[in-house]
Every structure is written in C-alpha cells, then in structure tokens.
Amino acid sequence: MTSNSAQAEWWNAAGQGWANAQDIVGLMLRPFQDVLVDAAARRPRTSVLDVGCGTGAVTRAIAEATGAACVGVDIAESMLEAARAHGKAEYVRADAQVHTFDRSFDLVVSRFGVMFFDDPTAAFANLRRAATGELCFITWRGRDENPFMTTASEVAATLAPDAPAPDPNGPGPHAFADPGHTRSVLADAGWTGIDVQPVDRTCTIPENLLAMYLSNLGPISRALAAVPEEDRPGMLAGVRSAFDGFVHGDEVRVPAACWQVTASAPL
Numbered sequence: 001m002t003s004n005s006a007q008a009e010w011w012n013a014a015g016q017g018w019a020n021a022q023d024i025v026g027l028m029l030r031p032f033q034d035v036l037v038d039a040a041a042r043r044p045r046t047s048v049l050d051v052g053c054g055t056g057a058v059t060r061a062i063a064e065a066t067g068a069a070c071v072g073v074d075i076a077e078s079m080l081e082a083a084r085a086h087g088k089a090e091y092v093r094a095d096a097q098v099h100t101f102d103r104s105f106d107l108v109v110s111r112f113g114v115m116f117f118d119d120p121t122a123a124f125a126n127l128r129r130a131a132t133g134e135l136c137f138i139t140w141r142g143r144d145e146n147p148f149m150t151t152a153s154e155v156a157a158t159l160a161p162d163a164p165a166p167d168p169n170g171p172g173p174h175a176f177a178d179p180g181h182t183r184s185v186l187a188d189a190g191w192t193g194i195d196v197q198p199v200d201r202t203c204t205i206p207e208n209l210l211a212m213y214l215s216n217l218g219p220i221s222r223a224l225a226a227v228p229e230e231d232r233p234g235m236l237a238g239v240r241s242a243f244d245g246f247v248h249g250d251e252v253r254v255p256a257a258c259w260q261v262t263a264s265a266p267l
Contacts (some may be wrong), residue, residue: 021216022055024209031201032138033058036109039136041065049105051096052113056083063089097123106133115175124189131265139176145257155239156219191263203254
C-alpha cells in the first residue's frame, strides 16, 4: 500500500466514473488545461511530469504543444487505462508522494491533482527531488467561491445524510484554498520563488450532459453509488433542479475560482 493508501483505494473505485466521463471532464476543465499548456509552452521543454494525471488530457496536450517527453502519474489504474488508450505519453501508476522517479523533469504540472496527498510537504519534497526546473499547478480556491461544488455537496448530503462529513483540514479539493498554507508547504518542501495567483474561468458543458456528469463525478456520484442501481435515475432527477441556476439555454456554465501556483526547484 502507498502512503496515500486511503486515497488510492477511493480513487481506484471512483476512477471508473472519471474514465466513463472523460470527454465531459475534458470539456468542463479545458480552460485550466489551456492555462497549463500555455505555461509549458513559454520555453523549451525536454521532460514534463503531470501529477494526478487522471485520464491524461493535460499530459497529452502538453506533449503535443511542446514535443517534450511527458509522463503522467496517478494512483488510479482505471483512469490510467483510459489514458494509455490515447497514447502520446507514458503513464505510470504510482503514489507521487513516495515514488522514486528514475528520471528528472524540467517542468512538473498538475490540474487538480495535488490536493489529495496525505502528507503534502513530503509529497512536494519528493517532487522537488525529481525536478530540475519549474512547478506549476492549478488548485481550487474556497468553497464559498465555487458555488457549483457547494451545491453538489449540499445535494449529496440530502441523498446520504448519514455519510460522514469530510475533514476540512484533510486531503480534498480545497486543501490548498489558503494561499499562505500553500506557500508554507512548498517552502518547507524546498521550493523557491513561490507565487500564488488567482485564476477565474467559466467552465461549460452542454446541458444534456449534466446528468451524466453528476452521476459519474463528485459527491453526488458517491451518494448514488450507495443505493440500488434501479433507484439512481429517480434520485438524480429529483435533485436536478438544484443546478438550474447554472443552466443557460442548452449550456451549463460553472464559475470556477482557482489558484495558479508556481515555484522553482533550487539549482
């Protein structure tokens, strides 16, 4: 088992949903893929590591944009299987917190993949040892700035009222919402030149894909997984109206408030 054993167990179970909905995820999170591709393309790259790569969209996009040798690492084999089906990069199942990388990287990136470390300081120290250049990752800001996520959590609580509440200080989407905490973690891990800048985008998907998105990703999908399969469509239909405020005609628009975090490995 990895040092992130609980996260590995959870993501290997949940990863199939992400694999099933990988095209929807690609649409929804494309604005942040573009941010990372732009960062990667600012200078020549030889080797790039994508941490928490999931089904590999960012890894592939950076490989295409830069021509660098790109490696995606994730703890969920179900998502890596989907990534490997597309080719264009190497994908490794490993816990980036403890994995010994057999090469160095002049850029380390992540799109929402670094918030789940059991020991983030140890994880970023391990990544620093594998880096010869820069770090650039995208992470969520607070719950109150991301109403779609808050709505999903509130709806999930009505579907599974007995489910334990997530630890607000533990691994999770908002683990790096506090920029002071983020800077401290990276400094303690040995990174320098740390910069944290807000990035706001509106993410979109077609309205007819919203039900599939909710049933495969996030807290509502976890609540639905706990009930008999035949009950899931009715439950999903019953909570669909909670998201009406995000629907504009045939499009779902999700305001996303994030941080872009950059740092450098010391020479």
